[in-house]
Amino acid sequence: MNRNSTLKNVTVLGAGASGLVAAGELRRRGHRVRVLEARPTPGGRVRTRRFGGDGGPLVEMGAMRIPAAHRRTLRLIERLNLRHRLRRFRTLFSDEASYLATPQGHLRVSEASTELVRQLRLPQPHRYREETVLCAAWLVASIRAVAPGPYLQSLGPGLATRLAELLDDVDVRPFLSGDRLDVNRFLAANRDLAEGGPLRYFFDDVATELSEALFRLAGGMDQLIQKLAERLPGCIETNTWVLGLHVQPGCVLVEAQHGGKTTVMPCEQVLCTLPFSVLRRLRLSGIDGDKLALIHGMRYWPGTKIAVHCREAFWVRDGIGGGGSFVGGLVRQAYYPPVEHDPRNGAAFLASYTIGPDAELIDGLPRRERVTAVLDGLAAIHPALAEPGMVLGVASQAWGEDPTALGAASLRWSKDPATAARERDLAARPSGRLFFAGEHCSAHPAWLEGAVESAEAAAEQIHTYHPLEQLTRA
Ligand SMILES: Cc1cc2nc3c(=O)[nH]c(=O)nc-3n(C[C@H](O)[C@H](O)[C@H](O)COP(=O)(O)OP(=O)(O)OC[C@H]3O[C@@H](n4cnc5c(N)ncnc54)[C@H](O)[C@@H]3O)c2cc1C
Structure with missing residues (x-):
């Protein structure tokens, strides 16, 4: 028997795209996996908001489009039998009337x-x-x-x-x-x-x-998550907060809290997919200095989305068939998803999407004022929003304030390729039996592609990990 394929017990931290892809891959290869997730449901930064229950309109509060060049993500969609759900994602400027x-x-x-x-x-x-x-x-x-x-x-x-x-x-x-x-x-x-x-x-x-070549998943991006989770029956432990990680010679001690009870579990192999923005707030020990410096130093951008559920797709009346508007100001971008549900349930649109310093501006407002500020900002182009009974509900998601993310994504702008590659290698480098994955450990930060890429790489590392070999190499 190939000693590299020894059966392992792997604890995966985080049930976002990265954790789920890695856990599925490890399980497929015969390893035992358990996934610890803080939230009541898996998905992480893939979060689809449905208004009015099943059959109602939806807005993506996290990932919403997949570039055609993101082969790993598209391959995953194919493997999960979701290809028939792929539709063109219409972006800014794609509609003449926007x-x-x-x-x-x-x-x-x-x-x-x-x-x-x-x-x-x-x-x-x-x-x-x-x-x-x-x-x-x-x-x-x-x-x-x-x-x-x-x-x-x-x-x-x-x-x-x-x-x-x-x-x-x-x-x-x-x-x-x-x-x-x-x-x-x-x-x-x-x-x-x-x-x-x-x-x-x-x-x-x-x-x-x-780009013209962007896709979305009709019916919601969270279908990706549901399908990935279905491949892991009984493996995902939700409402379980990881509080600390301690790398030891033969194991990793994971401190976790579930139902008000804290336990310290010695784990044989651990794959951490938590964003570094979250990880740096946990109790950490046994991780080398370079890595710790990166965990503490990696910059994250906030990102905020505000979705509005309307009585009807008023933008269609205004001649807009889809795509997005660059509204500027506090609103920045607005997107008009296609109406693919029973129109009696109304229609929903992404009224504001901000990232980085623009998200900081809107996050700086008291919560209850954010929606008003966005609706005011849209009034010039969408007066229909002020019609009585037009707005049925709102939802907002400030990723910089979400304790499970503390940012929308690791910062991808203005890094030269050599620095980006160096940071990526260090971010993905294991520390003893503690392995790492997540968009921040990849060549495609801030994209699902990065989550998938890093998960596949980490699953391979764990699969082929052999402690004696690591000792010899050291
Ligand atoms: C607003 C926004 C728009 C985006 N748009 C796109 C897009 O259009 N296309 C695209 O490809 N990508 C997009 N992305 C990026 C994409 O969503 C992410 O790159 C991807 O989902 C990250 O997956 P991940 O597994 O690395 O991290 P996450 O999804 O963040 O997974 C980490 C998991 O760890 C859990 N967790 C956190 N803390 C703890 C803890 N202490 N204990 C236990 N569990 C914990 C979290 O709940 C989460 O489930 C967008 C992201 C945002 C926020």
Whole structure:
């Protein structure tokens, strides 16, 4: 028998996507797993909010879209027999009737070009072609819509010129229709444009978030979680809070609380998928200094979503067929999910999605004022929200305040590739019999893809772990 395949007892901490994927993989390979989860239900940062029970409209309060390039996530969806549920996710600017905030007020995407060009800060006179200027104007607008304010400012005042220079060698005409650039299609075809330059990180993100090739799961992203959990019958212990981790020579001591009772369990192998934002608040010992420094130093961004349940899909009346608006201000982004349920149950939309410094602004308001601030911010483009009986309910999720996350995701912006790779290796490096996974331990931080990637890698590490070999290597 191959000694690497010795049967192991693995305790997985956290029943988010990463913990569930790893636990399923380990179980498939014959190992015994138990999963400790603080919340009453698994899912972590995949959280689907249903209004009015089954058959009612839903809004994704966590992960909502899957880029076509995220092969691991899509493979997982295939393996879980959910492929037939994949639908195109319509993003910002994909609907001509959606809105875009400009210093001149909100404009429909279909009529924003002239204003965007007018606002573009290019030195005058300039030598750029008309189509180059138009394309640069839309890219600046796209970066504004995706990057939180302070990060946009960090790009400096010469952004328009830098973009115009980059675009000068590109034939942008296939992506123009009249005075409108098809941003989604342009970015899909030209995402490598800023390769090697300071704009790369922003361009990469804008290209992903505004891509045409994004998917969602009809019926809710939490189906992914339900299917993963079904593969682990009797293995998931919910309402169990991990309070401390102590790496010892032959085991890891896990302090956990369930039903008011704290126990200390000696565990043979432990896989920790808790975000470092949470982990650093626990009692930790036996973890080496470099790793501890990263656990304490890794930056997390808050992220806040506010969903509104309405009497009807008023945005359809307004000509909006889906996608999202860049509303700006405290609201930042709003998304209009398709109505795929019985319309008698009303309709729901994501009224506000903020991340990073923008989420800090909204989180800084007293809770009860946040919804009012968002509804006020939307009033200019969606007066229907003020109609009597239009708003049936609201839900909000401030990930920076959620004790099981303490952030929406580890910070992915503006890290150079070498630093990101170094941090990733250190984050994923085991400490004795304590292994690590989660989006923060991956090459795709802040995405489900990262949760899956790191879970598969950790399951393999645990499967092939042999204590004697580790001793010899040391
Ligand atoms: C607002 C938002 C939007 C997003 N949008 C997208 C998107 O569109 N597409 C995409 O691919 N990704 C998106 N993501 C990212 C994606 O949701 C995450 O990368 C992924 O879900 C992380 O999975 P994970 O298993 O690493 O962590 P988590 O899902 O956070 O899992 C950790 C688990 O540990 C549990 N836990 C925490 N503390 C304790 C404790 N002390 N004891 C026991 N258990 C504990 C938590 O409850 C949780 O279940 C988004 C995330 C957010 C927040």
